[in-house]
Amino acid sequence: MDNSSLPGQAAITERLADVVGWYANEGGPSYRHVPGELVKHDFFDGIELNVRALLAFVETGKMPTAHELRPITELAMARLANGAGLPEVIGSYQKVSADLWRRFVSDTDPSELDSALELMPKVTEYIFNIVTLIATEAAHRSADPRSEARDRARAAVDALLETGRASGPLDIDQPSFVIAVFHLSGSTDQGSAVSALKSRIESIVDVHLRLELQGWVVVHWSGRSREQAVAGLRQKLEDAQSASGVRCWAGIAFAAAAGGVPAAYRIASGLAATAYNLDRPDFVADLAGMTIEYLGAASGPDLPAVAELVGGLSAADPIFEHTLRTFLEENCNQLATARRMHVHRNSVTYRLGKVHALTGLNPLIFAQAASLHAALIARDLS
Known part of the structure; x- marks a missing residue:
């Protein structure tokens, strides 16, 4: 391919920036199991990295090395760590790439369309290379004991919330459980703060966190009384939220044993959704403080x-x-x-x-x- 026949790099960059802006207004990428606030804030970082790498490849004909592309693969690994599956991560990358390319072509002046379409083989080769790197890195990390431990913990939390059976890391002698369900505001401009809040909560002792589309579920186990267990976790959550400044709501409920966790999860979810829908000023909502509101929503x-x-x-x-x-x-x-x-x-x-x-x-x-x-x-x- 004769690079001299292609539109200038500055023109391509400007056009790609317009396309990314359009994609942002369309809602950006979505995942089935990861809150949008944890995806979209680094989406534009990833797009910028990809655009620079792709343009360098087009200009020089030399594919960037795995080391140079590592920031891009790390973003994909973060999605995997947050609960998305590999097919979902790769599928999302391919869909976003296809959407952006179609928009890029449709916005190209007819007089430059043939030149723009000459980019297609390079774009395809670049995307194939990125997808291969993501799959390879995911396979490598799947053998990491930490990845295996994370998967076991995730499965144990899922089983506890859905069936009330404590297994693996949650199989503790006579614990009580406090369940907190977070509902994020839906604002994508607080993404980095959301990541910081998530990290603070994950650092709380005796806590597991599971991501959901609206936010996440916090499972805390304790041998303390109902009042002490709820008050203790509530204070830690409020401290974390205050430090991060994230606009969100959390419903909180207590289960005296593992068997009561699904009911507590249902109540906490209802409280969080109700507080969000009513735009309540308080961060944490419990049943005692929102009885009528909860029953009304139910x-x-x-x-x-x-x-x-x-x-x-x-x-x-x-x-x-x-x-x-x-x-x-x-x-x-x-x-x-x-x-x-x-x-x-x-x-x-x-x-x-x-x-x-x-x-x-x-x-x-x-x-x-x-x-x-x-x-x-x-x-x-x-």
Whole structure:
């Protein structure tokens, strides 16, 4: 191939940068078992490395060495360590490459299309080389005892969460378990901080971590009482989250024995998802602090019917609903509500009376105030 007939390197680089920007807006690469926040933050690092290596290959005709391409293969190894399978890692690399190449060609000026297409053999050869290096490195590391130990731990955590059977590293004499399920915010600009948070949590003693698409599951075993075990892990998680600054939510639940872990996992997952959907200000959510919210989310198809209890507020002055929400947040204290809203207490009483008239539920009666609270949550979740 005559390199003099190809578009200039600067033009190719600029075009590739545009393609990568397009791919970012499309959502970037996805994995079945690894949270997007742990993939996308280093995706662009990998793309930049690949573009530089590919352009060098096109310019010189000399394939970069395995040592020069090691940063790229290390990114693939990180995906494997985080729970993705080798076919998924290689398939994702091939799909991303194909998507970017198709976009590159479609954005090429017709007058330069033939020249751009002359790059195709080089692109194909480069991708084949990278895939081979990834597969070779994965095979080499599969024989590493640390890899085998990691796989055993992962299988033990899966079995505990799904069946309630403690095996391998989790087969401990009479432990109790605390399960924390993380739900990340979905923001890809906090990727490096997410990796730092993950590392901090993995360093906690007597903890195993399993990745999921929305975040991860933390399994902590302890011989302490329920209160001590939950409080201890909660404090460590809060310290780790505070240090990293990652926006996320964690549902937390306790199991007195291995057999109760699947139920605790279900509850913690529900709490995390509910806290995320409601955009709760607190990082850690437990059942005691979110009972109504959790039950509301668990009601599923019945949410619209519950939300209809406050349907009468929708067409009314928004100040009535705002006053009701503030009243509930202030533990049904009218004076505290008036102070927070900077109005006279009589104004609060009047507005709550309007809520009663519009909904048929009196917020000054505890049971009916609880119903109003549940209905507002149901509407927020609908």
